[in-house]
Amino acid sequence: MLPKPNRVVHAADFRRIVRTGRRFTSPTAVLHVTEAEAGVSRFGFVVSKKVGNAVVRNRVRRRMSEFVRLQLPLDPPVDVVVRALPAAGIADYGTLAHAFEPLLRSR
Template identity: 85%
Template sequence: MLPKPNRVVHAADFRRIVRAGRRISSPIAVLHVTEAEAATSRFGFVVSKKVGNAVVRNRVRRRMSEHVRQHLLPLDHPVDVVVRAMPAAATADCGTLTAAFEPLLRSR
């Protein structure tokens, strides 16, 4: 699980990031990225019912959260990111998941 300071939790923050953020698309996720208002990077995850049932949605959310925790938290400049999972995320493997976050990894 992501540490609490690294999570986007308020609906107003989700709206602000999605509306004002730069959009990066991949087959399994759409990332909305904006400069952080806080000193740390924060991530939020949106997984709709189109992805699958509750078990599948929670699995996708946990896998994405763990990937962010392991690979993306030490970003050079703090950003706020909302990750919106696409239906293909339900069957994605680790390599595909890494490819979805590749634009953020390159922006270090």
Template identity: 55%
Template sequence: MLPKESRLTTGDDFRRASRQGRRAGSATLVLHLWVGEPGRGPARVGFVVSKAVGNAVVRNRVRRRLRNLIREHLAVLPVSGVLVIRALPASAEADFASLGADLEHCLRRLVA
């Protein structure tokens, strides 16, 4: 589970990151990173897993895997950054290792 201060909860922040942020994609994920005003707090992360990924069981499994993977990378994200991770339908069949590799690849492209 992500710490409470690292969770993205408002729809406005989801929209802002998706529309104004930088984007990096892979076969299973699309990441949107928007860096806000300094001093707004730690980086926050939100997840979008649509019904196209699968039924509720599959969507929740993908979301749990992504939450577990992103915890290791919270320190890499810029302060006051907003990261939205959108799972693509291919993420339903991806194993934990390939999701982790795709996440790291996209984060390197966004943060670098």
């Protein structure tokens, strides 16, 4: 699980990041990235019911969160909202990790 300072939790923050951030797409996820306001990188995950049932959605969220946790700290710090697409429900860990390549390349 991500440490508490590295999580986006407020709806207003989710809206701000999605509206003002740059968008990167992959077959399994859409990343909305903007500069961090708090000075630390923060991540929020959105996994809709289109991805699968509760077990599948939580698995996708855990896999994405674990990959991000292993990459922290990011320099420069960024705020990111990750929106999982339906293909993420059947993707393995490596495929989900591939969705974060644009973010890692931009460092």
